[in-house]
Amino acid sequence: MAKTISAKRQERRAPASGEVQERQPLTRYHQLIRAAGKLFEEKGYQGASVRDITHAVGITSGSFFYHFATKEDVLFAVLEGGMTEGLQVVARKLDGARTPRERLHALISGHLEALHSEYSYAHKVWLREWRQISPEKRLPLEALSQTYRNVWLSVLQEVKSEGLIATDTALFRRNAVGALNWTIHWVRNPTPEQLRRLADDFVYALLNEARPGDAVVAGPDMGGAEPVR
Amino acid sequence: MAKTISAKRQERRAPASGEVQERQPLTRYHQLIRAAGKLFEEKGYQGASVRDITHAVGITSGSFFYHFATKEDVLFAVLEGGMTEGLQVVARKLDGARTPRERLHALISGHLEALHSEYSYAHKVWLREWRQISPEKRLPLEALSQTYRNVWLSVLQEVKSEGLIATDTALFRRNAVGALNWTIHWVRNPTPEQLRRLADDFVYALLNEARPGDAVVAGPDMGGAEPVR
């Protein structure tokens, strides 16, 4: 029954809030989430079958339903895990930032990091596949989104009161997040160094300020070209 | 054979380049494209079946393959039609624009119009489903994208030489297009008036200039709220 599976999942959850994640071998449960995340990113939620996922971790398809009651449940686990982790990355960055400008930079670099880290398929999947999650399951994910939105808005208020932003902070936020998320279409497998550089560029670009050093981003199209305009 | 179908499709194509599209009843072929576009936007390419599409226009599923050799072919038709039309919209807007600032405004408002017009599902589908198109079929679509990219870059050069843009035009373009495309997540069924207002706001927002009148966009979340951050 679903209750049993749900209970099992709770036991298997990642270590709570503050604890540092040790590099121990993944449980089957987490192997499945990771494999599902990669496959959903590659082929889409509907395009990746339960058999694809179980094949990737070396078990048979029936065994999938020992760990998850439905296919949708593993999608939920992918999204919830990724968004929670993303929030933590950003919070950590913000901790070390004092001035409004530094805090904006922290937000940008945290967002880019969450979006382009090795296991960040969750965010790309969220951007493409949130429609596939039933409204009830979507609720807790929307709550995480809302929290994140508020973090941005409060930082942008600080930045605006310094006179660095001329427009409405709500629109500024949406445009900034849109531009940052758009990088999934043209930034591919960036090195940490490229990511740092990109975050710097973004601060200047979003504020429409000239960059002190020069004004050109690394290369015409970092990574492979993407068809999306 | 596929050749036959392909030939038929050619006959049934929309009137060439310059001609004005009369409000005549749609052919089955175009009915199918339109229905497919809507369904792909709603449920995704994989989520919408051939039966869904044919049901929407009132024919049986087998008849689909009289008009298209494969399901992928109707996706291609949706995308090619939408992108071609989008290019025309922008070109028309640019024709009436003189100063660099006006030309930037034309680009922005054309882009928003193409993205939010009643039959603009094509662009939303392209943003989400381009992976589903085989590389060979993707090529002509990429060419259309490339053309559009170049239009943006040449206008941005003009804008930059006026001193309105401080950063690299390539990055500015990507961020602008990313921010504009992001509106599909938070703008819903805008009126022409709202769309005009939004285009105005975007010019100021992207240039990070204060808006003369005031500084607030229409409402906190025009249309329904979307979960995507």
Next chain:
DNA sequence: CCTACCGATCGGTAGG
């Protein structure tokens, strides 16, 4: 454009 059908694959289940 319809009827009737194909082999393949889907998410999910029973029983161990």
Next chain:
DNA sequence: CCTACCGATCGGTAGG
């Protein structure tokens, strides 16, 4: 976690 299987649905085809 496996084997064996389910009913449903998929894209696509043959023949008219």
